[in-house]
Amino acid sequence: MRWDSLFEDLESQLQAQLEAQFRDEVAENIRIERATEKLAGKLASLAGCTVHLHLAGSVEAVGTVGPMGEDYVCLDAEASSLLVTVKAIQRITMASPSRSAALPGPEPSPVKLPALLRGLLRDRSRMRIHDGWGKLLAEGTPTQIGHDFLMIAAHPRDEFPRESSITEHSIVPLAAIGWISIPRGY
Template sequence: MRWDALFDDLESQLASATSAQQESEIRERTRAEQSRQTLVHRLSGHRGGDVGLVTRGGRSLTGTLTTVGAAWIAVLAEGRSVLVPLSSLSSLRGLGRSVGPPLSGVGARLGLGSALRALSRDRAQVAVWLVTPSARYTGVIDRVGADFLDLGLFSSGDERSVRDRDVVTVPFPAVDTIDSAGSSG
């Protein structure tokens, strides 16, 4: 009988050690998998959900995450669409634990310039907020280069032609957010 108790004890210790080793391996694999996730994965897993964000320029927005691009997101906040470069994000709230698939195909190649060219093509009136707090320009995107945009400026009620407008060139790293027409942040 003494031998039975000894073998039972050894068997219990082995089962405990095996269980602890398996749990440790699961935790390590989970950490390794999480280390490969990008912010785009996290954001794409939350598409359609509510999100709060703060930008490097100090803007605080809350809205619905509508689109996730390779280098930007779009949020519907207070009835306007807001384009936010990922490089401008300071913090995010409300993402939960969900993770989406990596972007693939065309979506993986659509950077900030692609989104801005669509706005330029549509001749949409936008407000370009700069990383410098409280700096904002309103107008129409006239041209989008590899790393800059040209914004044709006008004041409210300005009916001048495109040729007569002042133009400001904004490097992409200076862009904090871009709001849709009629927005006032």
């Protein structure tokens, strides 16, 4: 009997089994990773890429993906900056993903929507607030961000939000917001 050839054959069979088991484990881990990925993570992988966000109400927003949180994404569009809630996104299209877009991006920011809105309040940013279906809810300058609402002062576009120029105050529940458009130059 040729012991050497028998052991070589057994060792090669064992090596083949180990390699097959390793390939199966890798494939299973990839399936699990893909099945548990969230939209925020997918958006994070598109940071810096130009995308088309198809929003409710047949609205399409085209721009570069910026910072994002678990429930929102910032988009730098040509005429404005957009803050889009994930619930308002119906579809995302982009050019064929490059190698870099296929790689995991940064983790979504832990900054929650109310905190981000408070930053916009400090900047006195004029904004247009749309609901989840594209209907304009309010336009003006935010004056207060509560736990679950935003108060906005309506005033003529070419005036600052002074008491004499404010025509009305609106309270918008944060849950009603689909996206916020912040025009450039304000």
